[in-house]
Amino acid sequence: MVAKSVTSILIAMLLYGVVYAQRGSLKVIAEVPVQIGVGYEGQLTKRLSIEISAGIMTPPNSSIAVDILGALGTDEDITLMIEDAFQFGAVGTLGCNYNFKRNYVGGFLQLISLHAGDAPSELIENYFSTSIDGYPAKTRNNTSTEKYLSLSSTLLQAGVLYGRRFPFKNQRLELDTEIGVSANIGSQSKLTSGIRNLSALSEEVDAELSGYYSRYAYVPSISLALVYKLSKTK
Secondary structure, X not given: OHHHHHHHHHHHHHHHHHHHOOXXXXXXXXXXOOEEEEEEEEEOOOOEXXXXXXXXXXXXXXXXXXXXXXXXXXXXXXXXXHOOHHHOEEXXXXXXXXXXXXXXXXXEEEEEEEEEEEEEHHHHHHHHOOOXXXXXXXXXXXXXXXXXXXXXXXXXXXXXXXEEEEEOOOOOEEEEEEEEEEEEEEEEEEEEOOOEOOXXXXXXXXXXXXXXXXXXXXXXXXXXXXXXXXXXXX
């Protein structure tokens, strides 16, 4: 539900920016520790611009993000539980910036959809004091055991940033640098098994991880963006 809502907002923001922007720019973005992506910024007024981007989270960014969670106090078992899910994620961002001279400040929403990574069943069982074998089998007479389960998470982050623009001699090109920080404002996690129906346990996992994400998912970031302006600066 969260992912669909933010996706709809992203599409609406993109259409609005393309239609009503006085000027537009395309960006190639390297944001540590979140994503490598591409974006579009539309200048609505002299001071106000909106931005939308899409990217992917892969190592080493994903490893840095997990390390940050651990450093902020996340339980070691939780870190081990989620680290494989963080190995790859799709990232969508929308933001609004206030521009002054070559500087800008802004706020943004960021949706990080993490793929289903392996979570050791023994770790899940120990942490939640349960047995995977006690959950209904998906097929009759299934007595198999499963060493790994699949865990995915979707995080909604809200953040603020400060940026500065460095124009090139070519009037269509510039380099944007940013520092920012985001905090988790919502999440949804799902635990699945190939041989067991874990819907009840998945709800417990979701509730537990939501608490950890809300307390510890603060993500500082540094970004570089190569910008191509679709029209020359007047």
